[in-house]
Amino acid sequence: MTHDMKILKVGDKEKAICNTCQVLVGVTYQLRDVPFSDQSGVVKDVLVGVCDVCDTVTVLPYQSTPKVKQQLAKQRTSLEVRVPAHMLDILGLASVELGGDTNFIYNIIKYYLHALSNGQLPIKDMDKYLLSDLAKGKAQKRLSLKGKNVAHDIEQLKKLAHIPSTSDLIKSVVLKINDDILVHKNSQPMKFLRSLAAISN
Amino acid sequence: MGFKDARQRVIACLKSGNVKHEIRNGIDIKNLLATGELDAEELAAILRQAKGNEHQSSPHHCAASIEVHIVKTKHSGRNWS
Structure with missing residues (x-):
């Protein structure tokens, strides 16, 4: 990984597709609890992009991946x-x-x-x-x-x-x-x- | 955009960490890059060995200006998409 990865902060904004609104929307990065798709657990307090229109979590940035990996590892241990x-x-x-x-x-x-x-x-x-x-x-x-x-x-x-x-x-x-x-x-x-x-x- | 150009851009994004994952009904447990079970370099290696006929593209159903690229290939005995 090179060092020019843009690190996002709470409050940063950009455009992304919202699957609920079904259009390109503005998203704001916030800390949220996000479940896994199979309901096996929740990644707590993770930085994600939230749709400015419907308030749904729509984007997971690359920098949040270690926290997701950590939660998954925690669930899969004994x-x-x-x-x-x-x-x-x-x-x-x-x-x-x-x-x-x-x-x-x-x-x-x-x-x-x-x-x-x-x-x-x-x-x-x-x-x-x-x-x-x-x-x-x-x-x-x-x-x-x-x-x-x-x-x-x-x-x-x-x-x-x-x-x-x-x-x-x-x-x-x-x-x-x-x-x-x-x-x-x-x-x-x-x-x-x-x-x-x-x-x- | 053709497969080779798209692949080059994706690999550049993987190298720089310029990656965002779409979230629908939670974090997709099958998205191994999002869950950290696959790292950027491993994904880049899978893409590098993919063939042109394993690629297809179409406009995104929500925003036609965005092109969606799908690659379905085999690597180390496993199917990847």
Whole structure:
């Protein structure tokens, strides 16, 4: 990169095409929160060009790219949640029930996060699990989840299930896994997870 | 503007950082230059090896005075557009 890149400042103006107005408009550079197109996260307080007519964000200048890259990297690293110890035991028992090994617990929880967030499994009354006795306990153990969809699925599920806290959401998902796999032995998720366990070992 | 001239101008802009990304419904996760997953030099290399028949241009649907150039090519075993 040469040194003659023009650095933009808040308040700078230029012309750009606004996709909302569908014409060439004047834009003013401002600091805004801008989401990713797949709703996986938001780049906060980033310099962008904002349409002077409709106030929509229309332009991302090159100088804002490092901040975008940083947010993306942050989302794609592992998510750590603290849960009561018995919740890891529930996941371990579920894994045994499905024919998986100790590492399979991560596949179970990631499958549930994904399937619940996109309607493949019902989310009705998810928040009620938090009222149960099994939801209690000191959060002494750490659960670390990796994967490019994890952050997106969690954010989506938080909205759908009306559970704003990530640790509460994970607790309710674990208790749903308990209900489905250990208590009611619900065939729908079990069939899929058994096949996944068979090829994962 | 022909492909070679357009390519030369784009590569010059990439080198000088004179690049702006259009935002529609958020930052396009597939725009690897905007997300920083592809850097300017890598994109310039992809463009340099593209052929004339992999390029097309047409007026922008919002502003006919602006020409839109599309290049669809293959580089290192991947399809790029």
